[in-house]
Amino acid sequence: MYIIAVAGTGYVGLVAGVCFAEIGHQVTCVDIDENKVNLMKKGISPIYEADLGDLMQKNYAAGKIDYTTDYRSAYKNADAIFIGVGTPEQSDGSADLSYIATVARQIAETIENDCLVVVKSTVPVGTNDKVEQFIKDFLVNDVKVEVASNPEFLAQGSAVHDTLHAARIIIGTESKWAEEMLMKIYQPFNLPIVSVNRRSAEMIKYAANDFLALKISYMNDIANLCESVGADIQDVARGMSFDERIGSKFLNAGIGYGGSCFPKDTKALEYLARQDGYELRTIKAAIGVNKDQKTMLYKKACRRLITFNGLKVAVLGLTFKPGTDDLREAPSLENVPLLLEQGADIYAYDPVGADNFKNKYPAGKNSRGSITYVDKPEQALEGANVCFIFTEWGEIKAVEPGTYKEQMRTPLVYDGRNIYELADMNEAWVEYYSIGRPFIKTSKEFSIAISEVAAIKC
Ligand SMILES: NC(=O)c1ccc[n+]([C@@H]2O[C@H](COP(=O)([O-])OP(=O)(O)OC[C@H]3O[C@@H](n4cnc5c(N)ncnc54)[C@H](O)[C@@H]3O)[C@@H](O)[C@H]2O)c1
Numbered sequence: 001m002y003i004i005a006v007a008g009t010g011y012v013g014l015v016a017g018v019c020f021a022e023i024g025h026q027v028t029c030v031d032i033d034e035n036k037v038n039l040m041k042k043g044i045s046p047i048y049e050a051d052l053g054d055l056m057q058k059n060y061a062a063g064k065i066d067y068t069t070d071y072r073s074a075y076k077n078a079d080a081i082f083i084g085v086g087t088p089e090q091s092d093g094s095a096d097l098s099y100i101a102t103v104a105r106q107i108a109e110t111i112e113n114d115c116l117v118v119v120k121s122t123v124p125v126g127t128n129d130k131v132e133q134f135i136k137d138f139l140v141n142d143v144k145v146e147v148a149s150n151p152e153f154l155a156q157g158s159a160v161h162d163t164l165h166a167a168r169i170i171i172g173t174e175s176k177w178a179e180e181m182l183m184k185i186y187q188p189f190n191l192p193i194v195s196v197n198r199r200s201a202e203m204i205k206y207a208a209n210d211f212l213a214l215k216i217s218y219m220n221d222i223a224n225l226c227e228s229v230g231a232d233i234q235d236v237a238r239g240m241s242f243d244e245r246i247g248s249k250f251l252n253a254g255i256g257y258g259g260s261c262f263p264k265d266t267k268a269l270e271y272l273a274r275q276d277g278y279e280l281r282t283i284k285a286a287i288g289v290n291k292d293q294k295t296m297l298y299k300k301a302c303r304r305l306i307t308f309n310g311l312k313v314a315v316l317g318l319t320f321k322p323g324t325d326d327l328r329e330a331p332s333l334e335n336v337p338l339l340l341e342q343g344a345d346i347y348a349y350d351p352v353g354a355d356n357f358k359n360k361y362p363a364g365k366n367s368r369g370s371i372t373y374v375d376k377p378e379q380a381l382e383g384a385n386v387c388f389i390f391t392e393w394g395e396i397k398a399v400e401p402g403t404y405k406e407q408m409r410t411p412l413v414y415d416g417r418n419i420y421e422l423a424d425m426n427e428a429w430v431e432y433y434s435i436g437r438p439f440i441k442t443s444k445e446f447s448i449a450i451s452e453v454a455a456i457k458c
């Protein structure tokens with residue numbers, strides 16, 4: 001059992017802290033946000049993550065985890081301090097390392113024992129060399145301190161499961177002491193451990209994330225070509241997936257990748273390469289494709305409708321993916337303002353993300369349009385002229401094709417997640433546009449009727 005402190009209780013820090021407690025370590029989680037700390041002490045998770053609340057309550061009741069804003073008490077006698085604070089994107093694409101630097105300084109000024117500092121946050125290659133030097137420069141007491149890299153690979157929505165059943169744990173160290181200690185900390189997880197040097201560990205994180213982002217952008221690129229040549233990306237992806245060298249995961253074409261990681265980590269690696277005089281052409285291409293993909297459906301709808309002014313627009317799904325209330329880089333954030341500027345009256349549904357969205361776009365009049373939040377997809381669809389699907393929540397996938405025809409005034413559906421079979425929507429008399437699939441025209445008379453209603457509303 002080790003005494004562990006964790007700096008930052010976001011998706012990475014809190015989940016790591018709780019899982020360390022669960023496998024037997026003594027953990028104190030530190031955050032600067034007092035509201036968060038008060039919530040956590042009551043056993044309430046400040047983030048929406050499956051299973052997290054239960055594990056927090058269980059381990060807090062057992063005295064294996066505590067939460068505090070007082071970093072001094074948490075750091076001074078810790079065997080290891082894990083850093084999980086944010087490294088957000090700056091306007092030039094580089095990673096903002098100021099949160100890491102603050103924690104490093106706090107550690108240097110408080111530790112009273114030998115201590116291993118472990119950086120879980122995603123940081124540019126070479127950062128941890130500087131973090132170690134920085135801590136040593138500011139060290140107050142005569143203790144041994146070393147920095148290790150231990151990048152995190154959990155995905156939001158399945159963070160606890162991904163931590164307890166990780167495909168691998170990457171540890172990047174520069175000494176036997178650090179390597180052995182991290183091995184012992186992780187031993188109870190009983191998971192494969194890949195031990196490399198510090199810079200390689202930092203690079204593994206970016207290379208893995210950017211590879212996945214590249215895979216998605218590649219599929220989106222092919223999807224767009226499929227549309228113009230009359231192929232179906234769903235069938236193409238299925239055909240590709242049988243090849244074990246390609247695999248079946250992350251082949252879903254859609255409205256572009258979002259979230260707190262892929263967009264920022266692609267830009268950060270591209271920036272890092274540029275600083276070094278190297279042009280990372282593959283990642284640049286992935287970033288470019290993703291940028292265009294986010295508004296692809298909106299542009300398609302603009303060509304069909306001319307304007308959204310005065311139209312009732314149903315928006316199904318606001319978060320960047322299902323299973324989370326996180327809106328960071330969500331396609332909804334790109335498209336909703338465009339619709340509002342055009343004067344659309346939006347009726348938005350999301351099972352968990354609506355409250356966060358309301359903070360950015362309060363209900364009521366907004367720009368030239370308006371936004372209303374509803375509790376059920378059917379309420380958003382009632383009397384709507386157009387529907388956009390941005391997130392593939394189970395509750396949205398459960399809407400039957402026939403419901404669009406029944407509820408909407410003009411059943412025009414733009415699906416950014418390809419959740420329906422073309423034939424089912426066609427049979428239900430829905431004019432259905434998706435990503436990378438041929439558009440099946442419903443009967444001519446029906447199509448004209450929709451144009452007329454849309455034209456009248458415009
Ligand atoms: N979110 C993910 O799914 C994920 C997965 C893998 C890696 N990462 C990486 O992990 C890092 C953290 O991401 P996140 O999404 O968990 O961040 P987050 O923004 O959700 O949480 C960061 C937390 O750190 C706290 N904090 C800031 N300064 C602090 C300080 N001095 N002391 C203590 N706490 C402080 C903030 O109040 C906040 O609660 C980033 O580098 C990210 O790229 C994220």
Ligand SMILES: O=c1ccn([C@@H]2O[C@H](COP(=O)(O)OP(=O)(O)O[C@H]3O[C@H](CO)[C@@H](O)[C@H](O)[C@H]3O)[C@@H](O)[C@H]2O)c(=O)[nH]1
Pocket residue numbers: 122152153154155156157209212216249250251252253254255256257258259260261262320321
């Ligand atoms: O086939 C796919 C798979 C995903 N996505 C999109 O890609 C984004 C990211 O999805 P996902 O990877 O499931 O979520 P994250 O929580 O952002 O997790 C990623 O980013 C984390 C932060 O670095 C890493 O730890 C994880 O391993 C990595 O999967 C989302 O917008 C998805 O809609 C697609 O468009 N098509």
